[in-house]
Amino acid sequence: MKVPIRRWLVISLISCVIFFALWPSAEAQQPKKIPRIGYLSGAGDPSNPGPNVEAFRRGLQELGYIEGKNILVEYRYIAGKRDRIPSLVAELVQLKVDVLVSPNLPSIRAVKQATKTIPIVMVINWDPVATEGLIDSLERPGGNITGLSRLTRDLSGKRLELLKEVVPGISRVGVLDDADVPLQTKASKDYQAAGRALKIQVQSLEIRGPNPDLEGAFQAAVKSRIRALIATQITVVIPYTEKIADLAIKNRLPLMFETGSNVDAGGLMSYAASDADLFRRAAIYVDKILKGAKPAELPVEQPTKFELVINLKTAKQIGLTIPPNVLARADRVIR
Secondary structure (H helix, E strand, C coil): CCCCHHHHHHHHHHHHHHHHHHHHHHHHHCCCCCCEEEEEECCCECCECCHHHHHHHHHHHHCCCCECCCEEEEEEECCCCHHHHHHHHHHHHHCCCCEEEECCHHHHHHHHHHCCCCCEEEEECCCCCCCCCCCCCCCCCCCCEEEEECCCHHHHHHHHHHHHHHCCCCCEEEEEEECCCCHHHCHHHHHHHHHHHHCCEEEEEEECCCCCCHHHHHHHHHHCCCCEEEECCCCCCHHHHHHHHHHHHHCCCCEEECCHHHHHHCCCEEEEECHHHHHHHHHHHHHHHHCCCCHHHCCCECCCCEEEEEEHHHHHHCCCCCCHHHHCCCCEEEC
16 A cells, blocks of 8 residues: 655654654764873872872863863883883883873883874973984974973073082082983983083982982992082982982982972972973873874973972081072972
């Protein structure tokens, strides 16, 4: 029996209305992909991730991301053991993370070699253009790497100037450095160049991981009549900030760190870009990339906020008086 044309048209129209009404509902029921971020840290561990990880998390929260709900973050910690980097990088690449964040130069190099597609957000101490050509330029990085520069090496001269103001008659400073890194990335190289202009002799105190001989380095410092010490923000040093601070106090050596959070561990002072601000901004880069921005076209930012942190408790322990004019310039004072 044939269905009258008018009735057929009515049935077809009703079917179309029902189909299109249900289509968005069916789409809405499809689970939305939750972005997965990899974070490869040079310091900390799962029980104590450290202030930089916390600042990154706050940055994500400010942008509306809630870990475990609308974003997943895979944290991996090097903990001073450089030989772990290849396996940790491989884990994150195999997880197919949408973005990988790291403040660790060896890790960034390893990720760059492992993948040309996963976007990398760096928070780096070195000049990312001059250091092994990680990027093409600050304005247009090219490739899959972008992020922020801490200008840590650029502040080498400023730190030596501060030590010269704080330690009367200082002429020799020691720099804890990694014996196993290439010459062009040795932190002591920049301090030695800055020291010549200030008539300060800078001696490299090289140590090796994963279990550096810190006592031996301090013995060498005392034997060489070094009057102050700088602990660089490098992989082999980062896990041992408290031990280094304790040894500096024991040997009555003024200790300069390259990041403010380490002064809380007992260092005398630090002058650096605000890590809290930098790692919060790293979350902004992640957000932009997740929304479609290409790393190759996201300019690398440089810090605008710098902090002088002084630990008066440590100064008292080593018998040093901080000049009032230096103390007045401090952004944070630990008493």
